[in-house]
Structures are given as C-alpha cells and as structure tokens.
Amino acid sequence: SQQGEEDPQALSIQEGENATMNCSYKTSINNLQWYRQNSGRGLVHLILIRSNEREKHSGRLRVTLDTSKKSSSLLITASRAADTASYFCATDANNQGGKLIFGQGTELSVKP
Amino acid sequence: DAGVIQSPRHEVTEMGQEVTLRCKPISGHNSLFWYRQTMMRGLELLIYFNNNVPIDDSGMPEDRFSAKMPNASFSTLKIQPSEPRDSAVYFCASREDRPTDTQYFGPGTRLTVL
Numbered sequence: 768s769q770q771g772e773e774d775p776q777a778l779s780i781q782e783g784e785n786a787t788m789n790c791s792y793k794t795s796i797n798n799l800q801w802y803r804q805n806s807g808r809g810l811v812h813l814i815l816i817r818s819n820e821r822e823k824h825s826g827r828l829r830v831t832l833d834t835s836k837k838s839s840s841l842l843i844t845a846s847r848a849a850d851t852a853s854y855f856c857a858t859d860a861n862n863q864g865g866k867l868i869f870g871q872g873t874e875l876s877v878k879p
Numbered sequence: 880d881a882g883v884i885q886s887p888r889h890e891v892t893e894m895g896q897e898v899t900l901r902c903k904p905i906s907g908h909n910s911l912f913w914y915r916q917t918m919m920r921g922l923e924l925l926i927y928f929n930n931n932v933p934i935d936d937s938g939m940p941e942d943r944f945s946a947k948m949p950n951a952s953f954s955t956l957k958i959q960p961s962e963p964r965d966s967a968v969y970f971c972a973s974r975e976d977r978p979t980d981t982q983y984f985g986p987g988t989r990l991t992v993l
Contacts, residue, residue: 864929864934
C-alpha cells in the first residue's frame, strides 16, 4: 500500500493565489520529500524535510511536518502558471534502506 | 553534470519481445533506483542498488523483469518477454547517500508494448 497519500487529488487556482497540498503517511520516517512532475517529464526534487524538522522554506515553497499526526503540507505562495504540474510527497521510512515510497500525487492547475 | 541519463526515451515493441532499458547515474552517487509509473498504480519502486549491489527487489513484478548494475556508472532493466501490461514510463534515479538523501530522476523511458 502507498505510504504517502496526497490531498486533494486535484487543485485548480488562479495565478497569484496560494496552493496548499497535504500528505499523510503511516510509519515512522527519516525524512519526507516533495517532488514536482511536469506532464510527460521526470520528477524534480523540490525540498526535503527531516523528521526532526518542523518547517522548511525554499523560495515560494513552504513545507511543514507534523510527525505526531504523520502529515506534511506543501504551500506554494503567489502561484504562477508555470507551477502547473503534479506534486508528489515521498517518504523515506525508518529501516527501509533509504527507498522512497511515493503518494499518488496532487495535480495542480494554475490558471493565468 | 548531465544528470541521470536514460535510454531510449521511447520504446515501442511487440508482445513477446525483449526490452532493455538503460541508465547512467550521476557520477559519485552510491544508490540507484528503478521506478515504474502508470496511471493506475502511480509511481512504484521496482528495485534499488547500493554500491552496485541489489538491496531490495521486492517491487519487481515477476520473473520476466531483471535488473543489473555491472559498475557504478551503468544499470539495465530488462523485460523478457514483454507484455502489453508492461506499458508504462520507467524512471531511473540516483542518490548520493548522506548528507543530501535526495534522489535525482532521469527523464524516463516511455515503453509501449503492442
């Protein structure tokens, strides 16, 4: 079964608005990572947050991690049409040798 | 660095044929991962190697699939014989173990089995 589950499955917003995507997981983790995938392309790493971190920023991205609730959120501020893509969370679970388990992804559409 | 390189980018073959997908990881990375992505099943880890040794192949769907990593700069994923249900995008990713733990993905190989 999938370790990470994203919510919502699809999100449509206007340019300039903020986009929030959530991820829930089931087991203890070393870290959680967010990736972006443009249509027909490979995955691009966005940000990694370790289990002892609660919040991390990278440009317009803000990631939070709540290990007590086994959940994470990705916030994209001031969205742009170029942010249109699928976003995946991936968990690096304890004692799994570093392999990542991906969620099903959130499909984000930013309309100009 | 050129990033993770995969070939071919597209492969169309007929059922029963052998298919070989290739991957060149980023130089200096210790781990290499093979994933398969489909609409139905999402992104699935098939197998991963650490220092050229297969660590976990529990995601390999059946005996028709095999993977090798003869050296640190090359890996193959082979399907023999191929079936229409193997149609998917296959990604290779590599990682420099600690401190980054970040996986870098190749562009993928889109496989269509007729």
